Amino acid sequence: MLFFSYFKELVGKEVTVELKNDLAIRGTLHSVDQYLNIKLENIKVVDDDKYPHMLSVRNCFIRGSVVRYVELPPDGVDVDILHDATRREARGS
């Protein structure tokens, strides 16, 4: 549940999601759910000459299981708070 809560804090920020098929999509985080499925708005595909497959698309839903990375804005991360939360979560379980 930690990362679900963490991503909820990041709603509205711009993130880049890299998928397990090497496609990378940049967009504004619209919502996230318990499976870490991600909805992005106003998307732009990174390297869109190679991937014109999503030309007319503004928003997308990405299944959590196919995400490799989520790149976050550096100032969107409070590392100390994340450390504390992770320690608490580890202790709790």
Add this chain to the structure above:
Amino acid sequence: MSTGPGLESLVNQTISIITNDGRIIVGTLRGFDQATNIILDESHERVYSTREGVQQLALGLYIIRGDNMYVWLLRSVVGELDEELDLVNDLSKIKAHPLKPVIH
């Protein structure tokens, strides 16, 4: 979203799906469930290749199992028709490698 993916607002809209094996399927969303299994009506597949322009293969009514799909591309509501026309016009000129399959 513990009731499942927030897809109610998309029912009867045109959407594109990218599947596990890298195919793109376009159709009208008719229904879905908690596992993201979906019913897609009037669907067609768009095949990209580097040699020819995009091909469209008509498929009809499909049920796609949730664990085979990984990205849903939602067409914007505003200007949806115009964008569709643009895309159709340029499809024959688009050449690209097909998408890679997902490797877990």
